Amino acid sequence: MELQITNLDGKGVGSVTLKDDVFGLEPRVDILHRMVRYQQLKAMAGTHKVKHRSEIAYTSKKSVKQKGSGGARHGNKAAPQFRGGGRAFGPEPRSHAIDLPKKVRALALKHALSSKVKSGELLIVDTLASQQAKTADLRKTLGAREWTNALIIDGATVDANFALAARNIPQVDVLPVQGINxxxxxxxQKLVLTKAALEALEARFA
Structure with missing residues (x-):
């Protein structure tokens, strides 16, 4: 498949042929779902924690005498059945991460790229080099190209001025190619790749 290469102003500066084994797959929802679940579970902090009976700073004195109260025979007030007592079977810090084979993760990225090509939402630009770090100017440029909801991927390093100008624009993310996910x-909605990012991706899957 051939796509046009443009500059940030939308003027054509050439074309590029995309590799079918990376950008021409039929997207599979099941593989994409597995990868999304893998990423989201891995990102969970897992720091939820409650205090158990042994961690409660409460009196350990027997609350009522053993017999004659007419009620149950209770001891330590830190027991879970009392108000202010420890929690029974509460959550503990743990990792929520699941395993996913490396080949499946690589395949999921190919399917995600292919889904953008199929929907016509993949765009290639020559460079993101910007003379000034002006958010207002970049917002106008992106708005004119209808990139109001976009992921923009540069090469190994992102142009410093472009990154500064874009970081305050809502729904626009800018990442180096190694951060693509x-x-x-x-x-x-849109996926914008620079020529450097495209070459790095194709080399990665070669």
Whole structure:
């Protein structure tokens, strides 16, 4: 498949042929779902924690005498059945991460890229080089090209002025090519790749 290469102003500066084994797959929802779940579970902090009976700073004195109260025979007030007592079977800090084979993760990224090509939402630009870090100017440029909800991927390093100008624009994410991932691709409407990012991706899957 051949796509036009443009500059940030939308003027054509050439074309490029995309590799079918990376950008020409029929997107599979099941693989994308597995990858999204893998990423989201891995990102969970897992720091939820409650205090158990042994961690409660409460009196350990027997609350009522053993017999004659007419009620149950209770001891330590830190027991879970009392108000202010420890929690029974509460959550503990743990990792929510699941395993996913490396080949499946690589395949999921290919399917995510292919889904953007199929929907016509993949765009190639020659460079993101910007003379000034002006958010207002960049917002106008992106608005004119209808990139109001976009993931923009540069090469190994992102142009410093462009990154500064874009970081305050809502629903626009800018990442170096090594940070590209399935969740960010799917949650943004447009996917914009520079020539350097495209070459790095094709080399990665070669």
């Amino acid at each position: 399935v969740v960010d691709i799917l949650r943004r």
